[in-house]
Amino acid sequence: MVARGVIRFAGRPIIRAAAVAAGPAEKKNSPFSPQFDRLYDSELCGQKTNEQAHRQLIEDACDLVLNKAGKTISDADYLVCGDLVNQMTPSNFAAASTGLPYVGLFSACATSTSALANAALLTEAGAASLVLAGAASHHNAIERQFRYPIEYGFKKPQNAQWTVTAAGIAAVTPHEKGYPGIAQATVGRVVDYGLTDPLNMGAAMAPAAFDTFRRHLEAAGTAPEDYDVIITGDLGAIGTQLFLQMASEAGYNAEGERWRDAGKEFYGGDSAFFSGASGAGCSAAIFFSDVYNRMIEGEYSRALLMATGALLSPLSFQQGESIPCTCHAIELDMGEGAER
Amino acid sequence: MKRLAASAGLCLLVAGCGAGGEEIRVSGGEPEDNRKVQEILGEEEQITSAVAVFVKEDLLVGVEVSPFNRYRKAKIEEELTGKMEKAFPDETVTLSADLKIYWETDKLEELEEEDKLHKKVETIKSLSKEET
């Protein structure tokens, strides 16, 4: 054990391939859309309901990632994924149609990295040769779950965030050269700073992100400068600002290009999407497209992925509870690793 | 752009508040009666304009109440009806501050045919009694 909640992977499992399927708003507005593997022109993705569309996105991402990895469904051993709908039914249905042994995960919007951590553990333990890990969200299905009906008119403040319609799945396999290896994972603690505004989740999640960030760096004995990119999941413009301020007050050099946030960048800073993107699919889509591609191309050799999640339910905030948040970190490294 | 919107808004406000001079039109009765109606209605300050028409035993009056007195429309109607009935004990007075009645009474002046006139009067009377 390195430190509490920190796992170092000596075998360094790799992400062999990654794929993203996304919806129409992402196709139109996201600067990352050329890197997504499948884009739909309708939120319904050819299905009858939003929830079926949600499931379709997950299935698509699974198919695409297997194709890219040059594998078939029979090569895969596990499916580890989750979403935000009640009891994660889209993931459950997608798991049913793939027929894979399935672990459903709920870490709200931090599911992409918690799935990677679990997949790496399964691989490290020798229990799997190929694990599909990822997360998904669907704007219409999630907004109705957590907020109001889609067509209901109410004024969203500038600190609100927009749930993305996207699914990102990564294929995790035992170590091979030339792919980003999972070097270390830090399992997040649940941090609650008592914020209660469900339309300002970035601010609620920033302390959790900072907590995990600090623990990860302390355990790894690294500084921010050691990473080519430190990318948070969906803090949005406001949450990112708060997170960076916390980091710089704690003595880290929190300036420069290496600090990114998937939510803030997802729609290219378009103010029509307020503070930025959110949702389990937000971090998954960016981590498994832009960040992954840049690692393969050699632009990044060491990356810290920190997906953040607000663990609230509509019931809990209506009862006046604060918003507990978490953040799981994954360190990706193109190198061989010292332990090998 | 903002200045334009502001000035446009101001113009609308001024135009809206200043519109409509006092105007009282009476028709259909003896010249003396007409003058009497003019006098009674002219004294009322809450009224911005009015139309009155005598049709046989009926006196139909549509009045327009000034904006802030609209909250007391029912009271004003009651008062005026009282005054009218006192002044014209032989006529059946139908008085209303409702815009619809005002419009319809206005139209009465142009109607010539006996049948239609009668019908119209009955309609106006029944409209003025409608509750909801």
Add this chain to the structure above:
Amino acid sequence: MDRQAYTQLEQQTTPKTPLALNLLKAFVTGGIICAIGQGIMYFYMYFFDFTERTAGNPTVATMIFIAMLLTGFGKYKRIAQFGGAGSAVPVTGFGNAMISAAIEHRTEGYVLGVGGNMFKLAGSVIVFGVFSAFVVALIKTILVKFGVVGW
């Protein structure tokens, strides 16, 4: 950074609501909606036998119908994002709350989905509308009984 310091920082960072601007926008939006309503009311009065007193009902129905169309075509939420309370307080906001819930839940069937959820948001308007009407009527009745005011 402890909780308190963070809360302070959060309040500084989160953009303030531009209250004056929002009020103005709400005023203009609400005003336009009401002006349209007035126009429809005059339409009913002019072309049909409705008086000022009776034209209210068809006008409200028409306004709700228009709000429903706008909701269905996805325009109402844009108006609301601009106008805020200006679009929520008039009766069109009620129509929007009702139809948006109905659209949202039509995948769960007509009885449990549309029927059961249609008033999910608008229901509280009805509940508190009826309740406050009751309270006002009660107060007025008492005042009339004691001869303070007349009907």
